[in-house]
Amino acid sequence: MEPLNVLIVDDEYLIRNLLRMRIDWEKQGMRIVGEASNAQEALEWVDQQKPDIIFTDIYMPKMDGIELSRLILEKHPDIKIVVVTGHDEFEYARKSIQIGIVDFILKPIRSAELLTVTDKLKAMIGEERKREAEVWKLRADLEQNFPYLREKFLLQWLNGTLTQMELREKAVFFNMPMLIKSCDIQVAVVEIRGASQELEEPLILLRMKCSDEIESFYQGEPHVVTLTDTQNRIVIIVLNEAVDLTPDGEALIRYLTQSYPCSVSMGIGRQHGCAEEVEESYQEACRALHYQAFVGKNQVVYFEDMVNYSEQPYQSNAELLQQLQFCISTGSSARAVEVLNDIFNVSFSSVTQFRFAAMDVITECQRVVLEQQIESVQVFNKEAWVSILEVDHLPELRTRLEFYVRYVSEAVHSKNEIKEDQLISQVKAYLEDQLGDPQVGLASTAAFFFVSPGHLGRLMKKETGKTFVEYLTNLRMKKAKTLLIQTELKGYEIGERVGIRDPQYFSVLFKKSMGRSMNEYRQHKS
Template identity: 25%
Template sequence: MIKLFLVEDEAVMREGIKRRIDWSAEGIEFAGDARDGELALPMILEKKPDIVITDIKMPFMDGLKLSEHIREALPDTKIIILSGYDDFSYAKEGIRLGVTEYLLKPITPAALLKSIHEVMEKIEQERKEKEERSLRSAEEYEKKEKEAVRLFSELAKQFLDRPGSGPESHDRDTSFVNMDISKAGEVSGKELESFLRTGTQDGARAMIDSVFDSIGDQNSRSLIFLNYLTMDLYFTMVRFLKEIGENVSEINSKCGDINDIIRDMTGTEDAKRYLSEYLSAVISARDNGSARKYGRILRDAAVYIDEHYADEDISLNTLAELANISPNHFSAIFSQEMGVTFIEYLINKRMDKAKELLMTTDMKSFEIAYAVGYKDPHYFSSTFKKTQGMTTKEFRARGREG
């Protein structure tokens, strides 16, 4: 759903636009409104609307100045300017700032909606083009990865098949490579993919050590094998960075170019050092990105739960809908960032309140059950005993004895 924000200093005009259009029926979420640019800007930066409709002449900060700030912070946001001034200089400045539509007042709801729908079509088209570019980029990257795998496999075959490749000449015996190279990369890659989503920076070196332990000492002594495995794990981390929208070049410049690493690699320790450093940098980027992206969502979710824990119908779907993301996605980021699942957080909140009521009131157990959001007092009692290690009666008695 497209998100829209309105900035208009004339109260009658502002309320008219808000009330006379059925936004949800038009596929639009009305994200909020403000009477001037100064009030609107922090709200817009927080809500990140797809479309901003703003008057041009307002106190404190006018529509053009507001548009300039929006363009700098939210370049994808489309701006529709409403103006009572048929002055080319205003329109010219609006064009310079990248304003999408410049409409003259007075304007009817139908005319405004027509312009909004035209802007919505532009947004959908841009999203489609962006998705297609991402898909093409992913496909091209996949081709490059497969080509790298093919070259490494071919190099390994040539090296191991040529005469004189025994231990007496190269200290590399073909019997060292006891595992299929591509299969080893696949197994290690899956293990790494799981760690990339849930692992910590402190665990990066242990993760890489675990990968090398799993391939065996003999295999890890083959330089060809090390080169391939390092490249394969590198590509796994790069794919993850692209998936979460982080900057690959920034981490490459910090940790070193993979081609230089492969060229200069002399043994297992070089591979481990590079991969653990790269993995630690990826986890750091993931955590920083998640904190930026999801911090507000999770803070709002925690506040909502704190205020609505007693609602019988509160659910993960409720929170996901409020955050405007899918339930599965919300569940994943909640668990990752909060350290517990949504249901565990809700139960803990309800149990804390139940314990407070047991100690400060004479309410019966079934009354407390209803007060903290349980329809079934028996289920409440069972949950309390399971989580607290004693019944409500025992908890109250023990508390009052103390």
């Protein structure tokens, strides 16, 4: 810590000199940088130099030390003031503590008392400066992280995880008073995609540039908030009905697609009556955005255009959709079609509603395709999706959907069959390698390949026509036959080589499998 600056105020030179000479100020980490013989002189000196510590007498002409201290502390509350007083002034000096004076020392001035006071002052100032440094560091950290904290708050608000009180408190903290006022609110979600197959880093940079452009577009508009959601989409929140997202969205898409090698899709939710309903408008905008694959690139999709609100809105059947996804993911095309029929065995009141149902089915198909990494071109055929959703008659729609569901299910089934073939090949090689281990069996082999014993047993029967035990026994007997022909090993030694340690059991098993005993087989070997 830098030496602390000390000012001595006393109308008597001898007292000022005595304070100078009583202790080694430099050793105490302090330096006397000035003296004043009266209060007025002291006030001028403080305004110019602002010392850390002041030692002042009480009785001085025109203005006493108590009044001087009061005036100094009003302007500079961090300065530490010590009053120098005599015994007859003690009660008066003690009252001075009420105005913020740190301590007092009695005349005659003793070195030990002065050292005690200066040690106290040094510790006090050191602790205050340490706390002040910590506060400044916290402020700097807060300032540095403020954009991140603001973004986190906006995401919480967008996802409906804040209570009304939390929303108000944080709106005040982040200086967003428009969130507190009753206002109309509407949300748009913008998805940016590269014009070609982009690597992740260039795509991130592209999205950042587009985000900056959208922020610039709304710069100076206090009722528009922009952020990036967890899906790397740009969210525009409008808190004033005077801001019209319809022409804004079309203008932004034109500008961004002309300025950057990208495609831009925007979904717009309905207008709602207060800030607490932002989540509903956001979810509507996201749902509208899901239609981009069907309406084409560089389009604005309005949620209001998707549903006729004079009717009961379409409700997805989550349970049936989950069943559909399961059937497709297991390659059960017949069962998947049955579930598809269950989904459509409801009363639709408009073309819009059964198109919603069709989109749900296509979404589940695509979820399976992505999870199982099906690479067939047909399952990603956007023209096929559009042709399905453009159908105006429910029977034809169901026919096209059934074909699509069967196609995806069979693609999954074909891939699963390849996986099963590969598994059985690996199991066969494993059994060949572990043939001499008597502990090898269905359970241990299934555990080695992280499948259930029942599943492995069924696959072995399907692929080889034999049960697991039959296949393993046949493999051991073939190996035993080879050893019997090619070596002079004894029967029990051959049994050990093929994983059967019991000589009697091995002998019986060999005869049962080969139709003759080992001795007979060896005598008749060619």
